[in-house]
Amino acid sequence: MKIVTDCAADLPNEELESMGIVQVPLYIQFPEGEVNSADITADEFYNRLEAMRPAIPSTAQPSSGVFNEIYQKLAKVSKNIISIHVSSGLSGTINSARVGAEHIKEAVVNVIDSMTLSGGERFQVLAAARAAKAGWSLKAILERLERIRDTTEVIYTLDTLEYLARGGRIGRVQALMGSVLKIKPVIRVDHNDGKYTTVSKGRTITQNLGVIVDHIADMYGSIPLWATVLHGRFAESADALAELMREKLNIKKMEILRISPVLGVHTGPGIVGTAVVPSDLIEGL
Numbered sequence: 001m002k003i004v005t006d007c008a009a010d011l012p013n014e015e016l017e018s019m020g021i022v023q024v025p026l027y028i029q030f031p032e033g034e035v036n037s038a039d040i041t042a043d044e045f046y047n048r049l050e051a052m053r054p055a056i057p058s059t060a061q062p063s064s065g066v067f068n069e070i071y072q073k074l075a076k077v078s079k080n081i082i083s084i085h086v087s088s089g090l091s092g093t094i095n096s097a098r099v100g101a102e103h104i105k106e107a108v109v110n111v112i113d114s115m116t117l118s119g120g121e122r123f124q125v126l127a128a129a130r131a132a133k134a135g136w137s138l139k140a141i142l143e144r145l146e147r148i149r150d151t152t153e154v155i156y157t158l159d160t161l162e163y164l165a166r167g168g169r170i171g172r173v174q175a176l177m178g179s180v181l182k183i184k185p186v187i188r189v190d191h192n193d194g195k196y197t198t199v200s201k202g203r204t205i206t207q208n209l210g211v212i213v214d215h216i217a218d219m220y221g222s223i224p225l226w227a228t229v230l231h232g233r234f235a236e237s238a239d240a241l242a243e244l245m246r247e248k249l250n251i252k253k254m255e256i257l258r259i260s261p262v263l264g265v266h267t268g269p270g271i272v273g274t275a276v277v278p279s280d281l282i283e284g285l
Contacts, residue, residue: 001132001141002078004070006062006093007037007260008086009114009121010230019129022070024085026093026262027060034060037262045261046233046269056163059265061093067100075107080138082128084112084145086121087194110138112145115194118259119228119275120154123282130285148281153219155188155199156230156273157208163268164196186211205234205272209241213248216276224252226279230259233269241272252279 004022005011016023025036030048037059040048049056067083074081083101085094094113101109114121124145131141158164161183186199186208199215202208216225227245231238238256245251259271 001080001082001138002074003125003129003132004074004081004083004097005121005125006085007262008091008093008117009084009125010118010257010260010263011122011125012257015126019126019133021125021129022074024062024066024070024093024097026062026260028262028265029058029060031055031057037260040261042232042258042261042264045264049264050269057265059262061091061096064096064099067097068103069100071101071104071107071109075104079107081107081109082112082132082138082141082145083109084114084121084125084128086117087115087189088113089115089190089194090117090196108138110142112142113194115149115191116152116154116189116275118154118263119230119257120152120189120277122228123152123226123275123277124148127282127285130282134285136285144281144285148277150191151281152275152277153188153216154273154275155186155212155215156267156271157184157186157202157205157212158267159184159205159234159270160268161185163266184208186215188215205237205270206240209237209244209272212241212274213244216245216274217248220249220276220278222250224250224279225276226253226282227251227255227274227276229254229256229272229274231256231272232259232264232267234272237272241274245274253283 006024229242
């Protein structure tokens with residue numbers, strides 16, 4: 001069984017290589033040309049992003065032809081492919097994947113809408129890869145992915161709404177538009193449709209870190225959690241969030257990662273948040 005995803009899942013290169021996960025590129029379109037998001041470091045990207053202000057680059061999903069080519073290649077070595085992608089509520093990537101899978105005859109391609117992104121998408125990809133290596137059946141893997149999807153929370157805060165607004169990804173956060181440069185919102189990904197929704201409207205990042213932790217505590221109580229803290233160029237705030245989570249939650253596993261440049265287009269460098277999932281759904285696979 002082969003596992004496919006996209007770079008919105010924020011998987012480090014070592015995980016992709018060690019687990020044999022195939023990553024489909026997403027693209028950043030700068031005025032001087034298109035760049036594969038996987039080919040630019042976070043700091044290189046944010047340097048270019050900040051130099052462009054007030055303009056921002058755009059993003060582009062892979063074509064159905066790119067997916068078809070990848071699936072055809074994988075079908076030569078595996079009869080089952082699980083392809084897990086960024087939420088359909090935030091990107092058209094999964095539509096390209098579905099069209100690309102239509103004419104694959106040598107294998108069954110299971111295209112999965114993660115209904116989330118970043119660390120939340122990563123949890124599903126890691127679970128699928130681990131379960132496949134452990135010899136799980138396709139049915140069992142798909143059932144586990146559904147449980148992870150339903151119980152994962154992705155929540156973050158932004159220093160400014162400017163980038164979401166300019167990139168057209170503001171969605172139900174539209175109500176905050178009148179205070180784009182003043183409000184520092186706390187935003188989550190809704191489990192039902194995979195779109196952004198507002199949790200609260202704070203005035204400082206420090207205040208919002210507490211809101212994030214309280215929100216997670218209300219959801220999970222004392223359940224052991226795997227937590228991934230993610231940020232753009234907010235290392236100090238990421239460390240503060242991780243420490244607060246360790247103090248107030250039952251954290252079984254904690255890590256701090258950078259978000260992919262292709263996501264940073266829509267958030268800017270001032271983003272910090274977390275993806276959490278009950279640890280027993282992934283550990284031990």
